[in-house]
Amino acid sequence: MKQFTVITLLILCFISETTHAKAYTVENTYKKLIKQYPNITIPVQDNAADVSIKKGLIYKTINQQALTLTLFSPKQQQASLPLVVLVHGGGWRTGTPALFNALAIRLAQNGFVVATPSYRLSGVAPFPAAIYDVNDALIWLRAHHQDFAIDLNHIALGGGSAGGQIAALLAYNNGQLKQQAEQATSANVQALINIDGLSDFASDEALPFENDPSKKVTSASAWLGGRYEQVPERWHSASPINYITDESPATLFINSSVPRFRAGRDTAIMALKKHQVVNQIYQFADAPHSFWLFDPWLNDTVKIMTEFLTAQLKLQN
Known part of the structure; x- marks a missing residue:
């Protein structure tokens, strides 16, 4: 009985290390940021x-989920x-699609169909399950494009934080990443928007945080x-770059304006330029991670x- 209790405590300690103290929600993030950003x-x-x-x-239904x-x-x-498919963030272990509700509403008001999938x-x-899930969401949306009046020739992937990394990995793979059933991905998209998501897990900028030796x-x-x-x-294979x-x-x-969350971005830009792929950067001068969840940054984010x-989808031949 004592041995069972010790094992149980060890498992609970591991679980506590691998989950956030608080769920990643708009409300919790607001409480965290309001002192530094009172406006x-x-x-x-x-x-x-x-x-x-x-x-x-x-x-999709998998393992009864x-x-x-x-x-x-x-x-x-x-x-x-x-x-536009928007993938939510939360460190790959928390968060829900509702994080993107405000942004999705404003994009819809600007003339887009917007999908926010769970994964x-x-x-x-663990990885790469989330990649397969978002890919399957794309497959489902393509299959139901007539039901929702979706233009199959003009599709964008986007995401924030962990969702930005997931979206970028899926968009750049475009068939290189295989599912267990050897089915190629369907992420042949015309545009990608990476909002504060990592481009390279193994970069010198990322490793001190993502592989922090002080954390179990x-x-x-x-x-x-x-x-x-x-x-x-696995760290390299999960890196969009x-x-x-x-x-x-x-x-x-x-x-x-937090350097941690653009790890690998500048090297990715160099690679995109080398391959003559259209690329743009917009960096807020004084904004926290998760800025897109709040005004005043949301307005500018939607505009950008x-x-x-509009340039990459609606006006593309």
């Missing part, structure tokens, strides 16, 4: 009378519109199934995204 506000979401919101659309997405679109939609977090399934388990090591020195190949080619989609980086998406 921030949580965006109002009750002004969406002109947006159709479809919640709980099941795109239903994975869903929420779809946002203009109510007066007359024709097929470009699709399996690291406590349920980091968000990255929990998701990747081990520390860098234990499974270096290793998949940039001539076929990579036009890419927009939107960043906070809309201009980029």
